[in-house]
Every structure is written in structure tokens, then in C-alpha cells.
Amino acid sequence: MLALAARSMFHLFSSMSQGMFLVDKAGTIVWVNEGYRRFLPALGFSSIDEFQGHPVEEVIPNTQMRRVLETGEPILVDLLTNKAGTFVVSRIPLREEDGRTIGAIGIVLFDQPETTLKPLIEKFALLQRDLDDARRELASQRSRALLQGEGGTGQRRAKYTFASFIGTSPAALEVKRHARRAAQSSSPVLLLGETGTGKELLAHAIHLASARARGPFVSLNIAAVPDTLLEAEFFGVAPGAYTGADRRGREGKFKLADGGTLFLDEIGDMPPALQAKLLRALQEGEIEPLGSNRLVPFDARVIAATSRDLPALVRQGRFREDLYYRLNVLPLKLPPLRERRGDIPALVEALSEDLAQRSGEAPPELMPDALALLAGQHWRGNIRELRNVLEQLAMRSDSQRVDADEVRRVLAETGVEAIAAAAPPPASEGQGHAALLRPLATQVAELEALAIAAAMAETGGNKLAAARLLGISRATLYGRLQGDT
Secondary structure (H helix, E strand, O other): OHHHHHHHHHHHHHHHOOEEEEEEOOOEEEEEOHHHHHHHHHHOOOOHHHHOOOEHHHHOOOOOHHHHHHHOOOEEEEEEEEOOEEEEEEEEEEEOOOOOEEEEEEEEEEEOHHHHOHHHHHHHHHHHHHHHHHHHHHHHHHHHHHHHHOOOOOOOOOOOOHHHOOOOOHHHHHHHHHHHHHHOOOOOEEEEOOOOOOHHHHHHHHHHOOOOOOOOEEEEEHHHOOHHHHHHHHHOEOOOOOOOOOOOOEOOHHHHOOOOEEEEEOHHHOOHHHHHHHHHHHHHOEEOOEOOOOOEEOOOEEEEEEOOOHHHHHHOOOOOHHHHHHHOOEEEEOOOHHHOHHHHHHHHHHHHHHHHHHHOOOOOEEOHHHHHHHHOOOOOOHHHHHHHHHHHHHHHOOOOEEOHHHHHHHHHHOOOOOOOOOOOOOOOOOOHHHHHOOOHHHHHHHHHHHHHHHHHHHOOOOHHHHHHHHOOOHHHHHHHHOOOO
16 A cells, blocks of 8 residues: 555656656666656757766756765755756655665756746745834834833834735735835825725834834824814924913924924815915925924925825815925825725734734634625725724624624614625626726736635635635635735
8 A cells, every 4th residue: 555655646746747857876867757858958968868877966967966865864845056947846865664765856846936936936025024024113112112111201103014004915015015115215105095094004114114214203183183273283382482382382293203204194184274384394394383483494204195185176276286296206095995805804804803902802703604795895984994893793793703694784783785795796887897997906806805705605614615616726715815815
């Protein structure tokens, strides 16, 4: 039985590999399969018979096969480069029952690895960048804790890195790619997108990836501050500027952000009277506190964000055109959640873990049909709305397992009409072209996520059965469920 299994494995390796050969204990090539034939001309041989019988290091430059024979240890994955090309190879010793090495197998796993392994290399590079971001975030947190532990007040610090912007869908990867490039510049950044898409999180990440990472990160939500107080919030107040003002004066956000980044959220809500003063501050690099005749220089990089249609506000005369152009140097459009449905499983997992840490209770497990229903929703409030729904499910569920019916009840109670999970809503004839005029990768990712969710629901969460139903491997399905879209 063991011999039969060994023969089967040998034939399997031979048929699946790009090429394979055997050497005896002296290192002489004694057998070569047909797949290896195509490499022979580049190595200077015209036939397999001519290739066999030579010491391996004489006919395959840079081989490590001799080391395998001498140590008896395999080299499971290695890169080999010689005049035949660059290959991913595996070298496995052959042993007698008493453990003596009697030969070795050389297997060419991939040729042209720069092409065949490109998706894996790109994913590894992305994970490495996210790991570096996470390390910087931890280092920043340690620095902040150290500053506060020494009795100081500590600086205002950014809290999120690009690793915090969860998603590997084409839309999410594209916005992170552009954001990383923006981080290397000192020009203003304008973050555009619907409410709840993660604009503030991305502003934190851009700051921490920039040359100003050691400086303060100061944010101001313009929509949350009364118009009468905004100028003081921006530029500060001179000592005794008006009745009731602090005798020592008060620094504004621009001065607090000196040497770092100033994040202006909801810039589209800024009153027109203040827009001219903001433009002047950005152009001149100096501010004039309320009640003061003295100009105060500052050095802060501005990141602005809005969910409003700024070009429309410019046309309506409600937003200064010159200020718009001053801010719109590096615009970044954050995709809504409905354009990155493939990220929803990973977002659900991350948001559920965060809610569990805050509440101290284990998050409920979403059944496949519940996850499929969530993946099909329009999400007008985007990630913020998704988080709210998950929080309500955690609070209201009496069971640790949440199904689609419970999700529908929560959606209905929040005034949302649930969209069926089986398929996206069909476009009418008048809307057909508009629905299709989006990035193809985004549309494919959406359909793929819906198909996987439907298959998981149909099979009751059985991943092997779902993979067979979809005609893909179980490994591919695992990758998709983990957000590898």
C-alpha cells in the first residue's frame, strides 16, 4: 500500500510540475521527465539521453542539489537562476528505510515566477506595508503613553494607519494606493465621499505615513461648531480680546497643528464669510487671532473632507471657487460601501471584534444567510450604518447565532427596507448603461461576493460544498471569504 502511494505521489508531482529529474547518491542525473525537455536547449543539450548521465552541477548551473545529498535535508522552496531562466524549485532527498540518502528529486514548481507569482508577490507587499503601518501606529501609541507617563500633557496624535482602513477589494486598494502617494506630498488633500466611508480614518493614516508623523494631528468638524465660534476655533483669541475672553488668550487649531496636520472635516459647511480668511491663511502661511493686530506664522499641512458636492456649491456661489482650487490639489474619492461589497465580510468581523472589546461580551456569529443579506444592502450610511446595525444585533439578539430574519427585523426597525440577497436589483433600460459604466473589477467583485454569499446560504455554511457548487477550489473560497477579492 505504501509503495502504491509513493508511486501515485511521484506520478502526481511529475504531471503537475513544470519539470522534474532524479539524481542518484553520487549526484548523477539518472532520469528526466518530458516536462523538463523544454529547458534542455538553453542548457546546451538537444535530447534527454544526452542530458542524462552527467553530474548535476555540471549541467544545471547554480543548483543546490549536492547540498541536499550531503545533508539529507530538503529545500522545499527556492529560487534558481541560470541561463535557462529563473525558476521556483523544490529539492527533496530520497532515503532508504534505514534513513540513508540514496538520491534526490529536483522539481521545477514554476517558471517565469515574476508572472505566475505576481498576485502572491503583490499581496505580500501589501500585507508588508500594512504591517509596517501597524508597527508605526504601535510606536506612536507607545510614544504618547511615555509622554503622558512623564507628567506632560502629550501631543495630539493620529490614531489610525492604512492598516485600519479595512478592505482588499479593487476599490479599497485603489484609494489606499492614492492615499499613500498623497502622504508623500506636502500639498493639501481633499477627501471626498459619502458620510461614513472613512474619510477621517484616512486623514489619520495619511498623517502617520507622512513626514509630519511626529507632529500633532488636530481635527475640527466645521459642521459641529456654531458659525459665531468658528473663527476663534480656527485662528485663536488674543488675551482680553472681548468681554469674557481668557486673559491668557487662546490658541486656535491652526497654531495647535503647527508642525503637523490640520484636518478640516465637513469643509463644505463652512460659512462664506470665513472662507476668505481661510484662503488667506493657506496662501500666506500666517493667521491673525481675534482681537490682535499681529500676524502669527504657522506650518501645518491641511487635509479637508466633505460629503457635499463642492463643484455644485461653487456653481451656486456658496463656496469660493479660489478656495476650492486651493484645497483640490490632491483629491481622493472614497468609494461607498455598495461599491466594495467584497469587503463586507472582513468589515463585519473587524467591527464585531471592536464592539466586543468595548462591551466585554463575545459578538454574535452571523449565519451565512445573514451575511449574504448584509452584503446586498445599499448602505446609505456606509460603514457607520453597518456598525450601527451590528451593534443593534449584538444588543437585541438572545442567541449567539444571528440569521437573516433577525437582520431583516433590525433593518426594518431602523427604517430600511431590506434588499434581497440573491441578486442585485435589475437595472431598467434607461438605467442599464449607467449601472454598467463603473470599473469592471468593482462590478465583478460585487457579483462574486453575492454568488459566494448565496452558495454559503444554500449549503448551510459548508465551505467544501459551497466551493463545489461554485466550481472553485476550497482554498480559493477561503481566500475570498477572508476578503481576497
